[in-house]
Amino acid sequence: MSSTFAPSAPTASAPDPRKLTTKHRVSDRIFRAVVTAFSFSALIILALIGIFLLTKGLSAFKEQGLHFFTSSTWSVTQDANGKDVNHFGLAAMLLGTVLIAAVALFIAVPLSVLTALFLTFYAPERIRTLLVSVVDLMAAFPSILYGLWGFFILGPMAEYWAKLINKYLGWIPFLSVPQPSFTRSPFIAGIVLAVMIVPIITSVSREVFSQTPLDRVQAAYALGASKWGMIKAVVLPFGSSGIVGGAMLGLGRAFGETVAVYSVLNIVFRPNWHILFTQGGNVASMIIGQWGEAGKAEISALLAAGLVLFVLTLLVNFAADFVVNRAVKSGR
């Protein structure tokens, strides 16, 4: 027994020290390569969308040239020899898209900022959790639900509001109407879109407001500011770029919304500035409206319109991302 405790004679060779290396092992190299490859899927998908819409829409761009953006006629007719004559012009649709988005922002931005202020600074804890869930839920509502609601519930109400606005403010050029017809107007589509983009603007604003540096808030209170004084002096200047960024994200959403706008808007291929009047345009909704009877040339034109929409929303989103990131970073 005791002999086992005796120190054994030193062996001939001590074990080699473990090799230390910062090189990744084979399994890790495979892991990192696979994950990195997959992470580029976003880039690849975005690039593919651009490439395929461009190649398939190119023939329409070539055929129409600049008319694609400046003309408002959209028709496929046959001349005396039975040959197709195509006119594809997006001007009225682009104008309508911008007009509707402008109405939506005009309504949604103040509403969202007020809601975000209420949620961040005024609402009692219990109400806040409830309202935050409700606003998040709004973002998850299917767009066709907004379409149905907009057509059957909001439509008749908004028509009445439009009549009131026209009666008292009709002397402002864009609030006048050529004929007294107020149904399915860009104004109504704008209200529906406003409701749809409120959640996104609210949540971005709320995020930026809640990152207001506490020391500045307390400094304002210590100097005797009331709550509103504090918000005006500290929160709004600090959060203004967040509000702008949120509004631009909402704008991107408003440009691309399809089904909801199609349900409530009377799409007519004629430029219309009168937001209360019963005709309007929208690129995304026009695409699904025309798709059903489209022949080969028209499908190409619709894909080209899709590309225009894609580039437009991408640009707006890039800009929004830039603004929001700057707003969030400056708080840290």
Added chain:
Amino acid sequence: MSNSQSTQVQPIRPWAASTSDRAITGASVLVSALLTYILVATTPLKGKLAYFFVFFLIWFIIDSILISRRYGSKGVRDALAAKVTLFGGVIVMLAVASILWATISKGVKGLHLSLFTQTMRTTSFTDPFSNGGMLHSIIGTLYLILIAVLISVPMGILTAIYLTEIKGRAAGLIRFLVQAMSGVPSVVAGLFIYAAIILNTPLRNSAFLGGLALTILMVPTVTRTAEEVLNLVPRDLREAGLAMGATQWKTVALVVLPAARSGLITATVLGVARVAGETAPLLFTVGVFDAINPNPFKGGSGTIPTYIWAGLTAGTSDSVQRAWTAILVLLMVVLILFTLARTLGNKRMKAK
């Protein structure tokens, strides 16, 4: 001893509303409500919204007068700001309430059992709404969601792992692109699948292509939620794994992902809630079919959103009733998914 008891301090809250403050607030609300009623009843103003706006206006005025007597103009501005923000919040809630109420009150009328057991195979949309059902649409939507989940969840989670675990040089760019991708209009996703696959390959409208279109819309949601969740996993766990001699691959697969499991499920559920009701891309990629189509790779398929769309565009009172009922079913599905995501998320927070 008695001395120390007498100096015991009762906590007071000088900023809290006193009984008289509350009485004044209550009285002003009551008086404004009464005035509103009288005003709306006697003048040509009408409608529920008129009550709402007139009430807020009168309340602003009455309360401002009461407050200006005690706190001056600064107090009035402060109180007014509080009320105006409340006003904004209430308008948003009114819109949500109106949407929910419309869906429930109109949809409930068309609910019946055959809705979930029959298809539209022998029924037209304009037939009385007690005939036929949406079983084929429910099955089609399940197919679509299953396909979208199978593709977008691995894609989204791997991208999130790149952003949180590998933190490669391109992380900033990827995050930026994912954000941009979340803004891709749904109609463009559908057009893309049409241009890329239907125009170039022999594949035609099918549930599979619809699932691909939904994948494009679902990946950003899954990625961003998964990134947030993985960031919540404590660094200690990763370091412990590496210190035990595990490779990074084993640490991520056996430590980080299991720790974030419920959060990753939340990410999936949120993604599903995002795409379950998408209509526009399906019009280009899935087509229409009025019976159950068990093959997701060949032939059109019914889906809940296109069922609603067909009901809405057919335009008769029976078809619109079908649309409302189907949207009620869809809304229930979204609500259930949403609540599920919330509860899973809360559990995660509490476990921390």
